[in-house]
Amino acid sequence: MRRALIIGGGIGGLAAAVALQRVGVSVTVFEKEPAIAEVGAGLSIWSNAMLALRRLGLESAALQHGSIIERVRSVNPSNVELAVTDFAALGERATAPSICIHRADLQRLLHDAVTASSLSAVETGRECVGFFDAGATVVAMFKDGSREEGDLLIGADGIHSVIRKSLFGHEVPRFAGYFAWRGVAHEAGFDLPAGEALMMLSRGAHAGAFHCGTDRIYWFLTCNASPGAAAGSPCEARAAIMSQIDNLQVDFRALVDATESDAILRNDVIDRPPRRSWGRGRLTLLGDAIHATTPNLGQGACQALEDAVLLADAISRDTSTEHGLRAYEDQRRARANDVITQSWRLGKLLQTTNPIKVWLRDTLSSTALGQKSTDKLFTRLLCTELPSLKPSTASV
Numbered sequence: 001m002r003r004a005l006i007i008g009g010g011i012g013g014l015a016a017a018v019a020l021q022r023v024g025v026s027v028t029v030f031e032k033e034p035a036i037a038e039v040g041a042g043l044s045i046w047s048n049a050m051l052a053l054r055r056l057g058l059e060s061a062a063l064q065h066g067s068i069i070e071r072v073r074s075v076n077p078s079n080v081e082l083a084v085t086d087f088a089a090l091g092e093r094a095t096a097p098s099i100c101i102h103r104a105d106l107q108r109l110l111h112d113a114v115t116a117s118s119l120s121a122v123e124t125g126r127e128c129v130g131f132f133d134a135g136a137t138v139v140a141m142f143k144d145g146s147r148e149e150g151d152l153l154i155g156a157d158g159i160h161s162v163i164r165k166s167l168f169g170h171e172v173p174r175f176a177g178y179f180a181w182r183g184v185a186h187e188a189g190f191d192l193p194a195g196e197a198l199m200m201l202s203r204g205a206h207a208g209a210f211h212c213g214t215d216r217i218y219w220f221l222t223c224n225a226s227p228g229a230a231a232g233s234p235c236e237a238r239a240a241i242m243s244q245i246d247n248l249q250v251d252f253r254a255l256v257d258a259t260e261s262d263a264i265l266r267n268d269v270i271d272r273p274p275r276r277s278w279g280r281g282r283l284t285l286l287g288d289a290i291h292a293t294t295p296n297l298g299q300g301a302c303q304a305l306e307d308a309v310l311l312a313d314a315i316s317r318d319t320s321t322e323h324g325l326r327a328y329e330d331q332r333r334a335r336a337n338d339v340i341t342q343s344w345r346l347g348k349l350l351q352t353t354n355p356i357k358v359w360l361r362d363t364l365s366s367t368a369l370g371q372k373s374t375d376k377l378f379t380r381l382l383c384t385e386l387p388s389l390k391p392s393t394a395s396v
């Protein structure tokens, strides 16, 4: 039986472990943190990723913890409707709904699925510092001096991946020119009909609100800034958010009021420009480690879930581990790289401060042409096919 070493116990690493165990590969996930941390805020998991969760046997559980997104209503700061995108109809075409789920809930579901199988394990407190190719195997090296040997190694260690750095050298992530505040409000007095998500497009900022499980609303707000601009204390962050949303006709204040200051996250929006090469020999990369994207399409974790299914499928089909890894990369590269490019462009449009561009953006989005182009983009992203995972008949 083949043994896979996965570096990183985030959404991508855990999903890859579930997928590989389903095709009969033994897996160990090595996570540097002392425990699988329940961090993050809401994640939109669009139809394409729900299909991936179906292949992992986790679609129903995700549905139980999340909230279905039937439509996204876009408004301007005066709360005038610009467009409505029908995700219920897109979900029917894609054969899976879209949801918003707390990242911690999704991570727990994946973690439980990994640890429920005798084929896989998660080891925390194991920080990988590098690897070497030993010919017939690959060896991961850890900070404590220990080593682990496997047939394949998957770098799922996020945007600052050490595995990626060992492969391609030091590359600084690309700063998009803005940051995002995020939070999950509990029982907020915010008027958001069931099934509806809200996007507010402003000049140099945008914001969103999504139902995210029972009595919870996930919200975010972006702000243009220079790289590394100081985050400030939680109270300063709350004050800065309040001053930005003060004049809005959309009552985001109710959401921020219903969120603990300490639970408000602030992230510089960064990505990795598309890459042609994803791996070498018995090693490949997955998730943010190779295709970190700006969050404007809400596809980062979704693409990692697609990676997981197609990686396991390729490994199960190919008699050579190395060929299987290259087949996975060939299948995933164009789509994941397209998401990076489209999301980056969308971010520029959403964050523009040019009044003419803002007017054009808002005017166009409410026309039939604008809605057709949104529908075309989301059809391409959401309506995809993913193979069912079957136990492998291939040997090393």
Ligand SMILES: Cc1cc2nc3c(=O)[nH]c(=O)nc-3n(C[C@H](O)[C@H](O)[C@H](O)COP(=O)(O)OP(=O)(O)OC[C@H]3O[C@@H](n4cnc5c(N)ncnc54)[C@H](O)[C@@H]3O)c2cc1C
Pocket (backbone or CB within 6 Å): 007, 008, 009, 010, 011, 012, 013, 030, 031, 032, 033, 042, 043, 044, 045, 126, 127, 128, 129, 156, 157, 158, 159, 161, 162, 180, 182, 267, 286, 287, 288, 289, 293, 295, 298, 299, 300, 301, 302, 303, 304
């Ligand atoms: C503001 C914002 C909003 C977002 N919204 C969405 C959304 O709505 N929908 C969506 O699909 N995506 C969204 N994303 C993107 C999504 O969060 C990421 O794409 C996804 O979490 C990436 O998962 P990953 O497993 O690849 O990486 P990570 O989640 O970063 O996990 C990497 C793991 O590796 C571990 N690790 C790192 N280095 C080592 C090491 N040396 N040894 C061992 N372990 C290590 C880390 O501790 C971590 O647990 C958003 C991102 C941001 C910033």
